[in-house]
Amino acid sequence: MASTIGSLGAAEAVLKPFAKAINRPQPERLEVSIHPDDLLAAVRALVDESWGYLSAIVGLDRPGQPVTQGESQAEGAIDVLYLFCSGAAVVTLRITLPYSQAAIPTISGITPTAMLYEWELREMLGVEVIGLRVTGHLILADDWPVGVYPLRKSFTGFNQPVAGAEGA
Amino acid sequence: MVQQTLNSSWQNVLTKVTAWARINSPWAIHFNSGSCNGCDIQILATLTPRYDVERFGIKLQGSPRHADVLLCTGPVTMQARDALLRTYEQMPEPKFVIAVGSCGLSGGVFHGCYNIVGGINELLPVDVFVPGCPPRPEGIIYGVAVLLEALKAGKRPEPIQWSGSGLDGVLHSGSGLEDHHG
Amino acid sequence: MAADTNKFVIPIGPQHPALKEPANFEFWVDGEIVTGASVRLGYVHRGIEKGAEARTWTQNLYLMERICGICSHVHATAYTLGVEKLAGVKVPQRANAIRQLMAELERIHSHMLWLGVAAHEGGFDTLFMYSWRDRETVMDLLEKISGNKVHYSANLLGGVKFDITSELAAEIHKGLDFLEERNHFYMKVVTTDETFIGRTQDIGTMTTEKAEFLGAIGPTARASGVARDIRVDAPYLIYDQFPVKVMTHTSGDLHGRFIVRINETFESIRIIREILDHMPQGELTTRVPRRIPAGEVVSRVEAPRGELLYFIASNGSEKPERVKVRTPSLCNWSTVLSLAIGLKLADMPMLLSGIDPCFSCNDRSISLKRGQQGPQVWSWEKLRQYGIEYYR
Numbered sequence: 001m002a003s004t005i006g007s008l009g010a011a012e013a014v015l016k017p018f019a020k021a022i023n024r025p026q027p028e029r030l031e032v033s034i035h036p037d038d039l040l041a042a043v044r045a046l047v048d049e050s051w052g053y054l055s056a057i058v059g060l061d062r063p064g065q066p067v068t069q070g071e072s073q074a075e076g077a078i079d080v081l082y083l084f085c086s087g088a089a090v091v092t093l094r095i096t097l098p099y100s101q102a103a104i105p106t107i108s109g110i111t112p113t114a115m116l117y118e119w120e121l122r123e124m125l126g127v128e129v130i131g132l133r134v135t136g137h138l139i140l141a142d143d144w145p146v147g148v149y150p151l152r153k154s155f156t157g158f159n160q161p162v163a164g165a166e167g168a
Numbered sequence: 169m170v171q172q173t174l175n176s177s178w179q180n181v182l183t184k185v186t187a188w189a190r191i192n193s194p195w196a197i198h199f200n201s202g203s204c205n206g207c208d209i210q211i212l213a214t215l216t217p218r219y220d221v222e223r224f225g226i227k228l229q230g231s232p233r234h235a236d237v238l239l240c241t242g243p244v245t246m247q248a249r250d251a252l253l254r255t256y257e258q259m260p261e262p263k264f265v266i267a268v269g270s271c272g273l274s275g276g277v278f279h280g281c282y283n284i285v286g287g288i289n290e291l292l293p294v295d296v297f298v299p300g301c302p303p304r305p306e307g308i309i310y311g312v313a314v315l316l317e318a319l320k321a322g323k324r325p326e327p328i329q330w331s332g333s334g335l336d337g338v339l340h341s342g343s344g345l346e347d348h349h350g
Numbered sequence: 351m352a353a354d355t356n357k358f359v360i361p362i363g364p365q366h367p368a369l370k371e372p373a374n375f376e377f378w379v380d381g382e383i384v385t386g387a388s389v390r391l392g393y394v395h396r397g398i399e400k401g402a403e404a405r406t407w408t409q410n411l412y413l414m415e416r417i418c419g420i421c422s423h424v425h426a427t428a429y430t431l432g433v434e435k436l437a438g439v440k441v442p443q444r445a446n447a448i449r450q451l452m453a454e455l456e457r458i459h460s461h462m463l464w465l466g467v468a469a470h471e472g473g474f475d476t477l478f479m480y481s482w483r484d485r486e487t488v489m490d491l492l493e494k495i496s497g498n499k500v501h502y503s504a505n506l507l508g509g510v511k512f513d514i515t516s517e518l519a520a521e522i523h524k525g526l527d528f529l530e531e532r533n534h535f536y537m538k539v540v541t542t543d544e545t546f547i548g549r550t551q552d553i554g555t556m557t558t559e560k561a562e563f564l565g566a567i568g569p570t571a572r573a574s575g576v577a578r579d580i581r582v583d584a585p586y587l588i589y590d591q592f593p594v595k596v597m598t599h600t601s602g603d604l605h606g607r608f609i610v611r612i613n614e615t616f617e618s619i620r621i622i623r624e625i626l627d628h629m630p631q632g633e634l635t636t637r638v639p640r641r642i643p644a645g646e647v648v649s650r651v652e653a654p655r656g657e658l659l660y661f662i663a664s665n666g667s668e669k670p671e672r673v674k675v676r677t678p679s680l681c682n683w684s685t686v687l688s689l690a691i692g693l694k695l696a697d698m699p700m701l702l703s704g705i706d707p708c709f710s711c712n713d714r715s716i717s718l719k720r721g722q723q724g725p726q727v728w729s730w731e732k733l734r735q736y737g738i739e740y741y742r
């Protein structure tokens with residue numbers, strides 16, 4: 001555990017210049033919110049420190065809450081989480097992208113593993129990954145309709161509703 | 169074709185011989201249309217020394233053109249749907265379909281997921297359903313045996329009367345078959 | 351991604367026996383040598399992550415288990431560990447011990463399965479039959495414990511379903527003795543059989559630096575000397591009381607991957623024996639609330655194929671807000687894509703199965719295109735045969 005705290009401390013020092021907010025949801029986790037423009041620099045800093053490895057990229061859809069009736073809905077956003085692991089320590093870089101600016105630069109130039117994760121992110125949540133060389137579908141069917149992103153909360157299946165989805 | 173020029177008694181013999189051959193050594197092709205691998209490893213396990221289906225003349229092989237029986241596993245995903253249909257169409261007549269596993273029956277635990285078309289019988293005429301998640305290798309072999317028993321009687325297994333209560337409907341088909349050739 | 355027109359493009363897939371998710375690979379070859387590769391997944395994409403949002407926490411347990419029929423227990427374990435962490439529930443030690451025992455039994459079954467499949471891809475069907483025959487011993491043990499051979503459903507939110515009685519423990523000991531003996535035999539075959547060595551040594555070599563750079567995980571990485579194992583790095587369950595030794599190898603080639611996996615099987619056998627001898631006493635389950643408090647959690651476990659990561663977000667209701675599953679095979683794809691370059695086409699089946707993507711079905715077609723000519727179709731079987739013939 002001591003080494004975990006130590007490596008989290010090291011990561012915190014590296015990421016401090018980019019951080020908008022830092023918190024520790026669990027003892028072994030560090031979460032750093034950053035601005036999309038700082039993503040490349042922050043990832044580069046971690047990799048240069050050879051701090052851990054990229055373990056996953058998670059997209060979270062946060063649709064806007066309907067305000068009051070009659071008013072237009074607040075714009076939703078997508079959170080993109082980059083999870084880096086080193087031993088037991090997990091560092092999360094969190095980026096929040098409003099629907100209208102759902103685009104991030106690719107980090108596959110820095111860590112090639114990111115390529116498949118970014119591809120998946122683009123396909124499932126409709127986040128444009130700028131500079132990602134691959135095109136076409138990775139996971140969804142070839143005849144999947146354009147502009148439908150299954151992991152967005154607004155998507156509830158095609159003809160038949162997803163079982164038990166009502167009210168969710 | 170040659171058969172048309174034969175007189176009817178020869179024709180009869182020929183039909184009998186092919187039916188005999190088919191029943192004694194059915195060749196099966198296995199298709200995974202989105203399963204979790206559980207069913208697939210059980211199908212493969214039937215080949216291995218513990219179960220050894222080849223001693224019954226059942227052979228698992230790769231090309232749909234050589235196959236009599238299509239062993240399907242898994243729910244049908246949107247991406248695999250075309251490949252499944254194509255595989256089925258490439259098989260020569262007469263052809264039979266066995267759906268293995270709860271997923272193949274109805275979509276199983278994945279029922280309702282957006283990328284799932286449904287069970288195998290949404291797309292293909294299924295002759296035998298083998299329930300289980302996954303079925304035991306013995307169950308799969310039994311499924312093939314049920315099909316062969318029906319073929320011996322010179323007919324396809326009866327279409328299934330879906331009684332609406334899951335397993336019951338499936339077991340029904342098994343007992344229905346026995347009535348036929350009995 | 352346009353390939354040179356005077357080169358072959360060989361799409362492989364979607365149906366392929368050595369892949370966890372039937373995938374579609376494209377290899378560009380110049381003569382016999384592979385010059386580029388790309389991948390297309392999704393043939394078994396079922397929409398589980400979305401489906402999870404429409405099911406309750408408990409229902410999801412069964413859904414997650416069915417992500418993969420080979421490592422079903424680890425999926426359920428990763429999920430339950432995450433949910434329990436969110437709920438702040440402490441699971442009894444005995445339940446943790448049983449979970450760990452099941453996980454190690456599953457590792458044995460998975461590694462033996464892989465050994466058979468990899469041998470089959472290389473044309474060693476005898477070894478395939480041997481290892482699958484012996485694997486039935488583990489399957490029997492799993493069935494005796496849980497009642498099912500593949501999806502054991504050992505996990506509950508807050509504990510396990512079955513106990514290990516002393517009769518069961520005796521049976522497991524007996525089974526392990528047999529397995530250990532057989533594993534010595536496999537080790538002997540793998541390290542002494544000349545044809546086998548000829549097809550595995552110096553194939554698909556990955557240096558330690560490259561493995562780290564590409565983010566390889568699991569036995570694939572450990573065969574390249576990367577000592578990365580969640581069971582040791584971030585012990586979960588009771589791996590801190592019954593620690594495993596990380597098995598590494600320095601060669602980094604296919605041969606090393608065989609040796610690492612067989613060594614890991616030995617290690618699993620040792621751990622299971624230890625757990626059986628020092629089984630903690632106590633309850634099997636504890637209560638977990640129906641609504642899980644809001645929050646986000648990362649849960650990592652070591653699956654037979656490498657690190658499995660679950661990201662679970664709760665909004666405080668009966669259903670999860672988001673469940674993200676990052677399977678180990680996904681990480682290792684990128685290693686295949688880059689290792690393939692410069693290798694012979696005949697080595698592809700072995701290389702693909704070398705990362706142990708679990709295998710799922712038995713035919714896939716390969717169409718071979720050249721320039722504008724119509725596609726020629728190859729089956730996976732043909733590629734495998736081609737590989738075997740090539741090495742005759």
Ligand code: SF4
Binds near residue numbers: 207271272
């Ligand atoms: S029936 Fe069960 S074992 Fe078979 S594919 Fe479906 S989930 Fe997997």
